[in-house]
Amino acid sequence: MPLTRNSKGVTTVSEILRVSGLTVEFSTEDGTFSAIEDVGFGLEQGKTLAIVGESGSGKSVTSLAIMQLLAENGRITAGEIVLDGENLLDLPPNDIQHRILGQQISMIFQEPMTALNPILTVGDQITEVLLEHQGIAKKAAYERAIEVLREVGIPSPEKRIRQYPHELSGGMRQRVMIAMGLVSEPKVMIADEPTTALDVTIEAQILDLLDRLKREFGTSILFVTHDLNVVADIADDVIVMYAGQIVERGSVLDVFEQPKHPYTQGLLGAMPSLTGVEGDLPTIPGVVPSIANRPSGCRFHNRCPFAHPRCTAEAPAVYRVGGQDVRCHLFDPHRSEESQ
Amino acid sequence: MTRYVIKRLVQSIPVIFGITVLSFAIMKLAPGDPLANFVNPTISMEDLEASRSALGLNDPWYVQYTRWLSEVVRGNLGYTYAGNHSIRMLIGQRLPNTIILTLSAFILSFAVGVPIGVMGAVRKNTRTDYGLTIFSLVGVSVPSFFFGLLMIYLFSILLGIFPPGGMVNIRARYVGFARIMDIAHHLVLPAIVLSLSNIATVSRFTRSNMVDVLKEDYIRTARAKGLRNKAIVYKHAFRNALIPVITIFGLSIPFLFSGAYITESIFNWPGMGSLGIQAIQDREYGIVMALNLITATLVLMGNLTADILYAVADPRIRH
Structure with a gap:
């Protein structure tokens, strides 16, 4: 079991962020579709929770919904997002913008190339978080920015702070993004595929950095990725999403050791390994259904090797199996023999 | 930066040279000559031919061009065929007036066009945006001679707020600040008319x-x-959006300068417009060439200014 590594002990872990029943709808010309449905999870203080899924699974929508940064046609129709005891969905937009975003939750994006403003210096972009909300002097803000840049492993930060994003390498830019997300010491940091655009050596460095920050500052991280290797590397707990729903939830150790949901099993089976048997890498047949064409019953049934008639007809509930929560009929304790 | 500017300035010399060669050749190859205006029934063909030779009009165009160029590089723009007036003086009297009008229209284009564009983008797909879109569409579509007459009718004849033409009140000889205010008062309508289509272009582009x-x-x-x-x-957004607008910055200068010809004749503005049109009709080659030279220089300066502004606005170009 991955335990919290803080000195105070491992038993009293508190949830800093709890999402429950979160549903997001997008209205398009062809109608209204729910991108995610009934998404719920808790992020514990000082831990990393990974959301894994293929494109279209709803993992990015989930993170953007927490930040309330959904596109104009997206709307949260149900659910709660409770940050440190406060339901963000009850707060007026002004409060969210002024007190929450950048202050208590920050976000790092996938493309450090495009996520930084090309015409503002690194220093301007880091300090504006402080200058905007905390009313501290410009000089103090810059000193703090230099400190954070050093913290995220940028050499000679006094020089870098005056540079523009295009003068930095991809890895450096992502470090700048992380510094920007860290500067006001938020309670939660959401990282949306922060290493996908980087090459593997840089990816490893950034993951190490995030892990170190979590341990040193007790920052809780919500890590969105499609890469299971990254999950194994960095996360304490994991949520597997498929077609807008959470299909499995548990600690990384449990889920990787004993994946319960057929989709999770498929994903893990499709992971290349150095010690594994030779031969073709197994894949999951088919593709994630589009938001407009989600199948009835269990959304995974048309790709599932264990599908039975009930799966097409009835949407599965979530069952507690060992340490995990699984959305699959196979784990229904009242399952009748005939339907197997 | 200084090196870049010097390099660009040096590069523009052959460009201007090429422009003058081309425009001179085209002008000379077109039919008609300045003496046509002086022909009367009593003049003999021999006398006419003699005058032509004396003025050097019978020489090949490149000989005439060389003659023109050798004077121009020494700062002499020549004299008119009719009246032997100094072309430099004629232009010297008119150019400042055209510059006042063009510059006002230029400032107006961006001072009005950019905020309209930003407002349209921020309130995208609202009534404000649609209203501004219609305004822009009308702005580019309405020809300036019509819009000019409409403005004169509305603001001079019906409302009597602005004078219908001219640059100064000829009945009151103002001096000093009063004169500046008088010119400004006369400037309002022509500047609006000249800038209208540019405001529309700038605002659409900004949006x-x-x-x-x-x-x-x-x-x-x-x-x-x-x-x-x-x-x-x-x-975050505005400064990035402004970078492409700089392109229009450079293009606007020659656009407004040539547009001023029409606006000036509508409002009887004593600028280069009437001088230029008259010069073309009279085949006053010296004046036409001088105007070409000025316009070409303005275009090149406009482009250079735009390129410098790019570097100022965008750190990716600066380095």
Whole structure:
């Protein structure tokens, strides 16, 4: 079991962020579709929770919904997002913008190339978080920015702070993004595929950095990725999403050791390994259904090797199996023999 | 930067040279000559031919061009065929008036066009946006001679707020500040008419750039940082959206300068317009060439200014 590594002990872990029943709808010309449905999870203080899924699974929508940064046609129709005891969905937009975003939750994006403003210096972009909300002097803000840049492993930060994003390498830019997300010491940091655009050596460095920050500052991280290797590397707990729903939830150790949901099993089976048997890498047949064409019953049934008639007809509930929560009929304790 | 500017200035010399060669050749190859105006029934063909030879009009065009060029490089723009007036003096009297009008229209284009564009983008697909779109469409579509007459009818004849033409009140000889105010009063209508279509172009261009920029990832980053909407629009989006608008900055100068010809004749503005049109009709080659030279220089300066502004606005170009 991955335990919290803080000195105070491992038993009293508190949830800093709890999402429950979160549903997001997008209205398009062809109608209204729910991108995610009934998404719920808790992020514990000082831990990393990974959301894994293929494109279209709803993992990015989930993170953007927490930040309330959904596109104009997206709307949260149900659910709660409770940050440190406060339901963000009850707060007026002004409060969210002024007190929450950048202050208590920050976000790092996938493309450090495009996520930084090309015409503002690194220093301007880091300090504006402080200058905007905390009313501290410009000089103090810059000193703090230099400190954070050093913290995220940028050499000679006094020089870098005056540079523009295009003068930095991809890895450096992502470090700048992380510094920007860290500067006001938020309670939660959401990282949306922060290493996908980087090459593997840089990816490893950034993951190490995030892990170190979590341990040193007790920052809780919500890590969105499609890469299971990254999950194994960095996360304490994991949520597997498929077609807008959470299909499995548990600690990384449990889920990787004993994946319960057929989709999770498929994903893990499709992971290349150095010690594994030779031969073709197994894949999951088919593709994630589009938001407009989600199948009835269990959304995974048309790709599932264990599908039975009930799966097409009835949407599965979530069952507690060992340490995990699984959305699959196979784990229904009242399952009748005939339907197997 | 200084080296770059010097390099560009040096590069523009052959360009200007090429422009003068071309325009001189085209002008000379066109039929007609300055003496046509002086022909009367009593003049003999021999006398006419003798005058032509004396004026050097029978020489091949490149000989005439060389003669013109050798004077121009020494700062002599020549004299008119009719009246033997100094062309430099004629232009010297008119050019400042045209510059006043063009510059006002230039400032107006951006001072009005850019805010309209930003407003349209920020309130995309609202009534404000649609209203501004219609305004822009009308602005580019309405020809300036019609719009000019409409303005004169509305503001001079019906309302009597602005004078219908001219640059100064000829009945009151103002001096000093009163004179400046008098010119400004006369300037309002022609400046609006001249800038209208440019305002429309600038605002459409600003709007579309702004709409694109507001979709950029770094705008989402700025929102994630909890910045106020004002900071997002002006600090993050506006400055990025302005970079392509600089292109229009450079293009506007010659556009307005040539547009001034028509506006000046509508409002009887004593600028280069009437001088130029008359010069073309009279085949006053010296004046036409001088105007070409000025326009070509303005175009090149406009482009150079735009390129310098790019570097100022965009750190990616600066380095």
